[in-house]
Amino acid sequence: METMHSYKADSNGIRLDKWLTEQNSEWSRSAVQDWIKSGHVTVNEQIVKSNYKIKANDVIEVEEPEVVELEITAEDLQLDIVYEDEDVIVVNKPRGMVVHPAPGHPGGTLVNGLMHHCNDLSGINGVARPGIVHRIDKDTSGLIMVAKNDKAHESLVEQLKNKTTKRRYETIVAGVISHDKGTVDAPIGRDPQDRQKMTVTEMHSREAVTHFQVLDRFSRHSHVACELETGRTHQIRVHMKYIEFPIVGDPKYGPRKKHQFPIEGQALHASMLGFKHPRTGEEMLFNSEPPEDFKACLQHARTFSI
Template identity: 75%
Template sequence: MEKHEFVSDVKSERLDKWLTDQHEDFTRSAVQQWITEGHVLVNGETSKSNYKLKLEDAIVVNVPEVQELKIEAEDLNLDVVYEDSDVIVVNKPRGMVVHPAPGHSSGTLVNGLMHHCRDLSGINGVARPGIVHRIDKDTSGLLMVAKNDKAHVSLVEQLKNKTTKRRYEAIVAGIVPHDKGTIDAPIGRDPEDRQKMTVTEQNSRDAVTHFQVMERFERHTHVACELETGRTHQIRVHMRYIEFPIVGDPKYGPRKKHDFPIEGQALHAQLLGFVHPTTGEEMIFTAPIPEDFKKSLAHAKKFER
């Protein structure tokens, strides 16, 4: 176990919330689990997540060792758009997690990739072989996967240098007045909810999203968004920030639900472009919007007051 010791500098704040803010690797759900399992001691005694801290409480966190994930290859009938000896481009369905994690050890894109081919880069370790970038579970669309370490390094460098092309389509609540625009606003973890991201100046990283209106409806807008950077939940956070949240988004979506025929956010990674790691050729791939997105567009078109 890894031991961390703290002394409370506040009073009346919840134990789980305060501990989450003390270490960048602590998530609130993990802290709550550690508290429940007795790995957190306050003044030498076990406690509860909602314990209200007192000044100078002595807190010890014994972080349990992470159990190694056993990842099994699974035939998930992946939609492989392109493949050669260096890269694979996959059209991920909505609802599929990209890589295994506690609570998601099967049914992920990685499980499917391991069945599809054995030669995946090992830079990210056993849990994320070949994974260069991610899209959220309930976002559909294109991802590039590296089949060897040389390709992995090249693709990561292209992401860092902002030379890849990543274009998404989304349906947002409200009528976007400008035909196109750029959202340049830094993104960091939400101090009020560690499971969410937000636009903030504190502990944030630069984030730039370009958007263009494709079609306006009575109460919604169909937009295309192009990523210049690739922060966690970037498009979802940025569209919420300018007050045009993506419909169906459980974290950042409109407060008023409109019963769109889609599970999760109406967001699709429609275009992906990069330079091939070996040939130097510019590769561009597109994926048509899925059926649930088409039905959501139809729903927006016939939406009545």
């Protein structure tokens, strides 16, 4: 469980991250900076940066994440390695696999499998998330890049920040989208009604942009490709719900009227991943066909009775 802390600033001109560590001696500066970056800290209900200079009477709220000590066990999970060299690994993650250990998922994760596969992973994200540059949801399948050293990690993160990576997903949504292409530009933050969900909101939110293209239309559903310009938690799932074309099978954001599709979780697959190699600068591009359960959902949508 997250712990909420609320403060009212009594001074001026001090950096937010420094001021917060002075309020709680158990917090490290780096931990506070991570919380600020991930949107767990707000000033007057707005997300700010670590170098924000506080003002007297600012209302500062902190969601302190639960600290869990984890011991990562190497597991032979027979990972589907698409590409590997001395700097990066590209893995085709199956649906149902969590990316890194967390409360409730101590084992069977991508990180557990990576620890068995190789010993040289970047340490920037600490013991629980070695090498992890970005994440995809447990029930989203497809391509994910992993850094094998800190230099590669920094390069890949910078590319994500600069929006130069290519991340394309395929999905199946409820409803027939009439226009061929579109862009959803709507900020995403925690749902104030349900802290386990994200939503489009101006409160405590961050920029989120998703481009989409219709690949095929069926009687009641659409096969869609989505490209991420930003990478917020549950972004495609939230944005498709926001434009009223929710992803089939999605337990959090899916259509209200449930149609039984042959899949466990949302029909969402990370089908393309592109980035510049962190050492050579070479353009790397990888593609992955959707898994069999996704293809079965496409067939189900094609034959869906009107």
